[in-house]
Amino acid sequence: MKSLEEISKKYHVDEHVGFALPNPLEELPLRYDPWISIAKNIPDLIENGELRAEVEKLPMISIDGLSGHRQQRLARLVLGYITMAYVWYKGDEDVRKVLPSNIAIPYCELSEKLGLPPILLYADCVLANWKKIDPEGPMSYENMDVLFSFPGGDCTKAFFLTSLLVEIEAAKAINNIPSIFKALDHQDQDALQKALLHIISCLHNAKEEFEKIRGRLDPDQFFNVLRIYLAGWKGNSQLPDGLQYEGVSDKPEMFAGGSAAQSSIFQCFDVLLGIKQSAGEPSAAAFLQEMRTYMPPAHQKFLQSLESGPSVRDFVLSEKDDSLTKAYNDCVQAMVSLRNYHLEIVTSYILNPASRQSKKTAPSKETPEMETKGTGGTNVMNFLKNVRGTTEGALLKVD
Numbered sequence: 001m002k003s004l005e006e007i008s009k010k011y012h013v014d015e016h017v018g019f020a021l022p023n024p025l026e027e028l029p030l031r032y033d034p035w036i037s038i039a040k041n042i043p044d045l046i047e048n049g050e051l052r053a054e055v056e057k058l059p060m061i062s063i064d065g066l067s068g069h070r071q072q073r074l075a076r077l078v079l080g081y082i083t084m085a086y087v088w089y090k091g092d093e094d095v096r097k098v099l100p101s102n103i104a105i106p107y108c109e110l111s112e113k114l115g116l117p118p119i120l121l122y123a124d125c126v127l128a129n130w131k132k133i134d135p136e137g138p139m140s141y142e143n144m145d146v147l148f149s150f151p152g153g154d155c156t157k158a159f160f161l162t163s164l165l166v167e168i169e170a171a172k173a174i175n176n177i178p179s180i181f182k183a184l185d186h187q188d189q190d191a192l193q194k195a196l197l198h199i200i201s202c203l204h205n206a207k208e209e210f211e212k213i214r215g216r217l218d219p220d221q222f223f224n225v226l227r228i229y230l231a232g233w234k235g236n237s238q239l240p241d242g243l244q245y246e247g248v249s250d251k252p253e254m255f256a257g258g259s260a261a262q263s264s265i266f267q268c269f270d271v272l273l274g275i276k277q278s279a280g281e282p283s284a285a286a287f288l289q290e291m292r293t294y295m296p297p298a299h300q301k302f303l304q305s306l307e308s309g310p311s312v313r314d315f316v317l318s319e320k321d322d323s324l325t326k327a328y329n330d331c332v333q334a335m336v337s338l339r340n341y342h343l344e345i346v347t348s349y350i351l352n353p354a355s356r357q358s359k360k361t362a363p364s365k366e367t368p369e370m371e372t373k374g375t376g377g378t379n380v381m382n383f384l385k386n387v388r389g390t391t392e393g394a395l396l397k398v399d
Contacts, residue, residue, distance in 0.1 A: 003178055011302035017139075018171020019264045019299055020164060021128040025074045026147060029065050032075065034058050039078040042085045043151045055086050058102045063110045072114055073128045074147075079107040080120035081148050084229045087243060091228035095238050101247030108248045115297040118245065119232055119255040122262035123296050126163045141165060141212070152225035158216035159226060163260070166210045170265045173202035177272070177306075184310040189324055192315065196327040199269070203334035210341055214348070223353035232257030260342070261291040261383075264299040266335070271306040273331055273394065274313030280390030284383050316396065325396050332394050339388040346380050 007013045014022045028036060038045065038054055045051035066072050082103055087096050099107075104118075111118040129146050137143040141161055149156040176195045183191035233239040234254035242252035260266075267288065270277055278285045292300050316328045 002181070004175060007174065007177065007302070010298070011305070012296065012298040013171075013174055013302060015175060017168050018174055019127060019296075020130070020167060020171075021070065021073055023070075024077075024128050024130060024147065025070045026131060028071060028074055028078070031061060031065055032078075035061065035075070035078045035082065039081045039148045042081060043149060046085060046090060046151055051085055052089060052096070055082060055103060056100055058100075060102045061106060063106050063113070066110070072110060073124075076107075076110050076114060076116070077120075077124045077128050077147065079103060079110065079118075080124045081150070083107060083118070084120050085150070087233075087239075088228050088231065091225070093238075097239060097241075097252065098244045098246050104245035105247045108245055117255045117294060118253075120230070120258055121294050122163075122258045122260065123294070123299075125230075125258055126160050126167065126263075129160055130164055139165070139168065141216070150226055150229040152221050155217060155221045155226040158213065159222060162209065162213045162216060163263075166206045167263060167265050169209050170202055170206035170269070172205075173199040174265075174268070180272070180312065181309055184312065184315050187315070189319055189321060192312070193324050193327045196312075196324075196331050199272075200327070200330050200334050203269070203331070203338060207334070207338050207341055210338065210345075213345065217349070219349045220353050220356070222349050224357070227350075230257050256291070256294065259291065259294075261288060262294045264295050264303060266338070267292070267303055268306065269331075269335055270391075271303055272312060273328070273335070274311055275332065275335065275391050275394040277387060277390050279393070281382075281386040284386035284390075287383060288387070313394070313396075322398065325398055329395050329398070332391060336388060336391050336395075339384060339391055343381070343384050343388065346384060350380060 004015055008015060013019055016022070035058070038051070038058070042051065045054055063072075063075065066075050083099060086099065086103070089096070108118045116123065129148065130144055131147060132139070133143050133145055144161055144164075146157050146160050176198050180192060180195045182188070183195060231238075232255050233243040233252075234256045239252075242254035244250070244252045269275075277288050292303065295303075312328070316324055319325075
């Protein structure tokens with residue numbers, strides 16, 4: 001990994017937006033207008049009770065008219081939104097167990113072509129679901145919007161765009177990776193320390209962006225509305241056998257919903273800093289490894305390439321230099337700080353609303369397990385605590 005050009009071309013990691021898709025398209029060729037029309041009107045169609053009928057009326061449209069990666073990613077985003085809206089609909093007990101063939105077949109064919117599972121993922125709703133309002137303006141929350149929304153008003157924008165902006169701030173550190181590997185090759189302690197300091201700055205900026213979510217996203221709206229449409233059909237009691245993709249398979253398939261664990265950026269820093277999540281609690285480590293299969297294949301290869309590269313941690317240990325060790329530890333601590341804040345957000349946006357909901361419906365009962373699961377299907381607090389604990393365990397002892 002000798003240059004930014006190699007990182008960009010080989011691994012689809014952009015110099016400016018990291019793992020996000022640069023400049024996503026907003027329109028598809030005319031034959032795909034029926035898909036786009038539904039995706040752009042999901043909140044109204046659900047409110048009016050018309051969405052499922054509209055989806056079932058859709059013609060079968062071949063994916064052969066999609067040319068290039070960005071058209072394919074937009075079509076996948078559109079089909080992902082339609083699928084989630086069709087399955088979960090109004091968020092009550094009326095859940096569909098079969099996705100009609102007119103959506104299932106093109107969705108599965110396109111997903112296979114892109115090397116992704118046929119469900120709405122972080123790579124879709126966060127990384128490929130954005131635009132600038134003023135194309136010449138800054139990459140800022142005020143000058144950006146999502147391409148498609150679920151019910152819940154501004155919830156979709158607040159959740160997905162804040163996640164994207166956190167991702168972009170952290171990803172600015174990726175530009176330093178060639179310098180880091182060069183420093184390790186030349187055993188250049190000063191250059192490595194400088195690169196580590198830049199990573200710390202990027203992670204601090206990412207946390208500052210993350211903290212803005214509280215002023216943008218209402219916890220009860222997120223929990224009671226938006227979160228419904230992010231759930232998957234793996235480890236979900238409402239679809240215990242999974243979802244059947246009509247015309248593709250006679251058996252239901254199980255896939256996890258979109259989750260921050262599907263973000264390549266924080267797994268990237270774990271690998272780069274030698275934070276061995278595999279040394280932590282087995283179920284958390286296995287889930288993180290599974291979530292890699294929910295990342296675009298080029299990003300999976302990027303993480304594998306990092307893993308096969310020289311070790312920052314081993315070099316820092318071998319140098320036994322206090323200032324270098326401090327820089328390394330400050331990097332790890334910045335990751336701990338982000339994961340601490342993620343735990344705080346989960347408490348505010350999942351646990352507390354779940355508790356309020358539970359008291360309204362069944363005051364004497366504990367909060368149901370499904371209410372406190374993340375969209376990826378895990379017990380979210382246990383998972384995040386395990387990941388944070390393993391991260392803290394990577395801190396080097398200083399004499």
